[in-house]
Amino acid sequence: MRARFVWISQLITEHGLENLGEPYVKHIEKALWEIRLKGKDGISRALYVTAKPKRVIVVRVFIKKSQKIPRKEIKLALKRAEEIE
Structure with a gap:
């Protein structure tokens, strides 16, 4: 999972968050988005949320069941996102 997360993070860096869609994000x-x-x-x-146009902050990671x-x-992710702003 970590390797997949790093790979998608690199895609975001290379192509820009606005150019990356499903199935990745x-x-x-x-203001809440998910990396799948x-x-x-x-x-x-x-x-995650975006704090600035070029900054992504992951507020929660969990295993989906x-x-x-x-x-x-x-709710937990939104609460953490509010603390950032």
């Missing part, structure tokens, strides 16, 4: 709600990670160990998500992102994960 997806908007969740408000899939590997032999399962599926995980890294929730259900189809939808649990609401408590979204």
Whole structure:
């Protein structure tokens, strides 16, 4: 999963966040986005916000066990994002 995260981070650096879409990143709600990670160990998500146009801050990473992102994960990520601003 870490290698996949690093690879997607490099894609963001090379191509720009605005040019990268699904299946790598997806908007969740408000300022919250997700980096979608899939590997032999399962599926995980890294929730992030952009603090400045060229700065991505990951506020939560978790292993995904259900189809939808649990609401408590979204609330925790949004709370952490507010602390950054």
